Every structure is written in structure tokens, then in C-alpha cells.
Amino acid sequence: MSEKINVLLAGSEDVISADLRKVLEKEDWINVVGSSSSAATAKALAEETSPEIIVMDLGFAGDGIKASQELLKVSPDSKIIVLSIYDYIGKVDVHPVSPESAAHLDSIEWLSKQSKPAELLKTILKTGKKPMKRRIH
Numbered sequence: 155m156s157e158k159i160n161v162l163l164a165g166s167e168d169v170i171s172a173d174l175r176k177v178l179e180k181e182d183w184i185n186v187v188g189s190s191s192s193a194a195t196a197k198a199l200a201e202e203t204s205p206e207i208i209v210m211d212l213g214f215a216g217d218g219i220k221a222s223q224e225l226l227k228v229s230p231d232s233k234i235i236v237l238s239i240y241d242y243i244g245k246v247d248v249h250p251v252s253p254e255s256a257a258h259l260d261s262i263e264w265l266s267k268q269s270k271p272a273e274l275l276k277t278i279l280k281t282g283k284k285p286m287k288r289r290i291h
Contacts, residue, residue, distance in 0.1 A: 158182075159282040160203060163189035164196035164225070165211025165218075165237065174209075177271045184278065193221055201228035206282050209274070211267075212238040222262065233281045235263045235274070 161184055163175065178184045187203040190196040193214070200208060208225055212218040222234045263281050265274060 158185040159207060159278060160185050160187045160205040161207045161209060161278065162187050162196065162199055162203060162205040162232075163209050164191075164193075164200075164221070165209075165214045166191060174271075174274075177274070178278075181275060184275075193224070196221070197224055197228055200225045200232065204229050205232055207235060207278050208232050209235045209237065209278075212236050233263065235265055235277055235281060237265055237267045237269075239267050 161178060163178075163186065175186055175189060178186050187205050188199040190199055196208075196210075196214075199205075208222075208229070210218055210222065210225075214221045218236055222236070225234070226232060263277055265277050
């Protein structure tokens with residue numbers, strides 16, 4: 155098997171639930187390197203494991219944008235997939251924190267928490283930096 159995409163889960167308990175972890179671990183091309191509902195632990199895990207992808211809740215640590223900046227300080231090559239309960243329709247934003255307000259974070263992808271697991275897997279695959287073919291189960 156080719157190298158796996160290392161993924162760190164960071165966010166509130168519902169975001170890093172056992173179900174999400176099970177979905178990711180079912181894929182032979184994903185390696186979940188850890189999960190944390192604590193900003194300090196997530197930062198330590200990011201620094202230790204340098205994951206390709208960090209999947210995090212927009213509300214993580216009270217402000218997902220600031221938390222993502224902190225994680226990128228210790229793992230600058232990571233890409234972040236932000237899960238949000240809010241939808242973004244074109245340029246119309248229904249939440250005060252929008253993709254536009256985080257434009258300085260070029261390593262960020264946005265995904266609704268209501269997305270199906272296959273959409274998260276496709277986003278991980280698209281965002282992962284290792285260019286190789288992987289099959290989604």
C-alpha cells in the first residue's frame with residue numbers, strides 16, 4: 155500500500171465522535187494520527203505528528219480561525235478542513251466568520267457538518283498533498 159494521508163481530528167466532542175473516526179479509519183489510505191477536544195492537546199499532536207490534514211470544528215477552542223492559525227504555526231505544511239454547521243451560499247454568508255474572512259489561510263477548505271461521509275473523504279483526498287490514486291470505499 156502507498157503512503158497514507160495522516161489526519162488529525164480537532165474539535166468538539168460531536169465532531170470527533172467515534173463514528174467520524176470509524177469512517178476515516180475504514181479507508182486504507184487514511185491514518186488517523188489522533189483526536190482532541192482540547193486546543194493544547196491538538197497543538198501538541200499537530201507538532202508531534204505533522205499531519206497532512208487537520209479536520210476541525212469552526213467553533214474549536216471558541217474560535218476555529220485562531221485555533222487553525224495556532225495549529226499551522228506548529229505544523230505549517232498541514233492543510234485544514236473546517237467543519238461548520240453554517241452553509242455558505244455563493245458570496246452570501248450566514249455566519250460572521252466566512253471563508254472570505256479567513257482568506258489569509260490558503261491552506262483551508264470548508265465543509266458543512268451536514269455533509270455525507272463520502273464528501274469528507276473526497277475533500278480529504280482532494281486536499282491531501284500526496285498525488286496518488288486512492289479508492290474511497
